[in-house]
Amino acid sequence: MWNYTEKVLDHFKNPRNVGVIEDADGVGQVGSMACGDALKLTFKLDGKKERIVDARFKTFGCASAIASSSALTELIKGMTLEEAERVTNKEIADYLGGLPEQKMHCSVLGREALEVAIENYRTGRTSRKILEGKVVCNCFGITEEEIRRVVRENDLTTVEQVTNYCKAGGGCGSCIPDIEKIIHAVREERRRTEPPAAPQQARLTPVQRIHAIEETIDREIRPMLKKDGGDLELIDAVGPRVVISFRGRCAECRVAEFTMKDVVEAKLREFVDDGIVVEEAKS
Amino acid sequence: MRNIYLDNNATTAVAPEVTEAMMPFFSELWGNPSSMHHFGGQVASYLEAARAAAAGLIGADPSEIVFTSCGTESNNTAIRGAAEAAGDSLKVITTRVEHPAVLGPCRWLGERGYETLELGVDGSGQLDPAELRKALAGGPALASIMWANNETGVVFPIQEAAEIVKEAGGIMHTDAVQAVGKLPIDVRRTPVDMLSLSGHKLHAPKGIGALYIRRGTKVKPFLLGGHQEHGRRGGTENIPYIVGLGKACELAARHMREEMERVAALRDKLERGLLASCPDTRVNGDRANRLPNTTNLSFQYIEGESILYHLSDIGVAASSGSACTSGSLEPSHVIRAMGVPFTAAHGSIRFSLSRFNTEEEIDYVIEHMPPIIERLRALSPFV
Numbered sequence: 001m002w003n004y005t006e007k008v009l010d011h012f013k014n015p016r017n018v019g020v021i022e023d024a025d026g027v028g029q030v031g032s033m034a035c036g037d038a039l040k041l042t043f044k045l046d047g048k049k050e051r052i053v054d055a056r057f058k059t060f061g062c063a064s065a066i067a068s069s070s071a072l073t074e075l076i077k078g079m080t081l082e083e084a085e086r087v088t089n090k091e092i093a094d095y096l097g098g099l100p101e102q103k104m105h106c107s108v109l110g111r112e113a114l115e116v117a118i119e120n121y122r123t124g125r126t127s128r129k130i131l132e133g134k135v136v137c138n139c140f141g142i143t144e145e146e147i148r149r150v151v152r153e154n155d156l157t158t159v160e161q162v163t164n165y166c167k168a169g170g171g172c173g174s175c176i177p178d179i180e181k182i183i184h185a186v187r188e189e190r191r192r193t194e195p196p197a198a199p200q201q202a203r204l205t206p207v208q209r210i211h212a213i214e215e216t217i218d219r220e221i222r223p224m225l226k227k228d229g230g231d232l233e234l235i236d237a238v239g240p241r242v243v244i245s246f247r248g249r250c251a252e253c254r255v256a257e258f259t260m261k262d263v264v265e266a267k268l269r270e271f272v273d274d275g276i277v278v279e280e281a282k283s
Numbered sequence: 284m285r286n287i288y289l290d291n292n293a294t295t296a297v298a299p300e301v302t303e304a305m306m307p308f309f310s311e312l313w314g315n316p317s318s319m320h321h322f323g324g325q326v327a328s329y330l331e332a333a334r335a336a337a338a339g340l341i342g343a344d345p346s347e348i349v350f351t352s353c354g355t356e357s358n359n360t361a362i363r364g365a366a367e368a369a370g371d372s373l374k375v376i377t378t379r380v381e382h383p384a385v386l387g388p389c390r391w392l393g394e395r396g397y398e399t400l401e402l403g404v405d406g407s408g409q410l411d412p413a414e415l416r417k418a419l420a421g422g423p424a425l426a427s428i429m430w431a432n433n434e435t436g437v438v439f440p441i442q443e444a445a446e447i448v449k450e451a452g453g454i455m456h457t458d459a460v461q462a463v464g465k466l467p468i469d470v471r472r473t474p475v476d477m478l479s480l481s482g483h484k485l486h487a488p489k490g491i492g493a494l495y496i497r498r499g500t501k502v503k504p505f506l507l508g509g510h511q512e513h514g515r516r517g518g519t520e521n522i523p524y525i526v527g528l529g530k531a532c533e534l535a536a537r538h539m540r541e542e543m544e545r546v547a548a549l550r551d552k553l554e555r556g557l558l559a560s561c562p563d564t565r566v567n568g569d570r571a572n573r574l575p576n577t578t579n580l581s582f583q584y585i586e587g588e589s590i591l592y593h594l595s596d597i598g599v600a601a602s603s604g605s606a607c608t609s610g611s612l613e614p615s616h617v618i619r620a621m622g623v624p625f626t627a628a629h630g631s632i633r634f635s636l637s638r639f640n641t642e643e644e645i646d647y648v649i650e651h652m653p654p655i656i657e658r659l660r661a662l663s664p665f666v
Binding site (some may be wrong): 015016029033034036038040060061062063065066167170171184 | 588604625661663
């Protein structure tokens with residue numbers, strides 16, 4: 001048996017938001033019976049067409065595919081379209097307390113369905129625009145862009161991981177050398193464009209430093225708070241002090257102090273500078 | 284909570300009589316059967332009694348039985364040992380639906396220059412003997428063809444296949460791991476040269492198997508070392524487990540006819556019950572030529588792993604040929620070789636019974652499984 005988290009098993013056995021919204025604003029269907037999993041996502045926007053007020057799913061697949069779909073609908077309800085667009089497969093997996101490595105493709109399936117559904121709302125198109133790229137894995141119909149994306153978003157380093165995340169390479173295996181090249185290329189790009197890690201961080205200019213803090217908040221902290229309906233804003237960063245302000249449910253949360261130290265400060269120390277002290281802005 | 288075990292093609296419960304028979308060999312009877320003193324001599328007699336019991340179950344002479352560590356070792360010894368003895372002009376013929384323990388060594392030989400061929404099967408998982416005959420034309424061959432399939436229970440026409448191979452002057456090996464103890468087997472009547480069997484599929488523990496090698500068949504040993512097993516397998520004999528296997532073979536021979544009739548009736552009841560209450564469900568495999576204990580059902584539009592998790596919740600253990608249960612991304616090679624449509628392949632569930640199952644357990648599954656299928660179909664975008 002797989003080592004599923006309690007949350008995966010809960011969402012599998014008691015899936016939330018099952019069904020199809022008849023007058024949906026966006027519809028996204030991805031996967032196929034042949035591939036072993038398929039997901040149909042429908043969502044409804046509010047009157048101003050800004051925020052997702054309802055999301056429903058139907059899924060063919062294993063326990064983690066069903067749980068990922070259920071998690072996806074819970075995650076995006078209440079989000080603006082812009083926020084939903086930024087949801088990554090990692091957030092879906094994190095929402096469930098993680099997925100076994102070989103099952104990460106279930107979370108990618110969720111992210112893809114969301115993408116297609118948003119695209120469908122905006123353009124009326126029903127097919128995946130990402131399928132227009134060059135197909136690398138013919139067995140599962142995975143394009144170069146899809147592979148680049150999972151490598152980038154999940155910081156993958158091996159072909160085996162790529163197979164776990166998007167199935168590419170999991171059939172006949174003839175595309176494995178191509179996948180290796182793509183991993184290498186993405187990592188090269190990252191090495192060139194991203195400021196190098198640890199040793200040089202101490203010498204960041206003030207602007208670079210604020211940039212790094214913002215990036216860490218976006219990537220590491222905000223998604224975690226959002227799961228509980230909260231958010232935060234960066235107010236100031238002077239010397240070792242980083243001033244933030246909680247928003248949404250975090251603002252009324254009684255354990256915000258804990259969140260500030262154990263999440264915000266810990267992450268900023270980990271990714272930017274281990275001398276950082278986080279304070280909450282006095283309102 | 285129920286505890287209904289219907290996954291006996293994966294492994295079986297160790298019979299209490301088997302455990303009991305093994306116990307003295309973990310304590311007072313610890314000698315080495317090769318030793319020239321009474322510690323060894325005492326034990327050697329049990330070793331030979333176990334050999335006779337294993338031989339008796341399949342109609343062999345005890346001297347034709349080599350004990351191994353498992354079915355996989357038996358298959359490797361047979362295929363690689365016979366190929367090595369014959370030289371690389373040998374053609375290796377097998378089928379697409381074999382267990383990986385046969386496909387693995389055959390493909391390994393293929394990578395080393397042997398000509399290899401994997402015969403296909405039809406939609407019911409059945410082999411066409413004419414194709415085998417054709418494959419044997421032109422040169423010496425080793426054929427490794429399973430007696431019964433582990434996933435579907437389909438029984439191959441092994442009598443005919445063996446006769447065809449022998450007529451053509453080939454060497455005939457059969458992986459009978461799923462058939463031994465469930466079907467009457469007599470190597471005096473069926474001209475196989477080698478036959479693999481495994482203890483844990485017939486109520487002995489894991490870690491013990493045997494290979495029948497017909498007298499005169501040339502096979503190089505797989506494990507090189509001492510003179511044990513008449514020089515056909517080096518290594519001090521695993522006496523407790525060999526004794527366990529002997530006991531299991533003895534029990535199988537005693538119970539087979541009557542028990543398998545009862546088990547087949549239970550299997551048929553389960554199959555009928557589920558087909559009647561679950562629409563869009565099909566049986567995979569040749570129902571007329573099948574192990575008495577196995578049924579492989581495809582529940583269309585839903586996926587096997589989710590079914591298994593729900594079954595496990597109600598205390599029922601089975602298995603699936605879906606991609607997800609194996610951690611691989613494609614459904615079972617057996618189901619695919621049969622050309623089962625994808626709508627059904629991912630939702631295949633195998634129930635495999637044993638003599639320890641009861642009618643009450645089967646009734647429980649017939650009653651509690653259909654709501655699971657209904658629930659999962661309510662989630663499916665294809666319904």
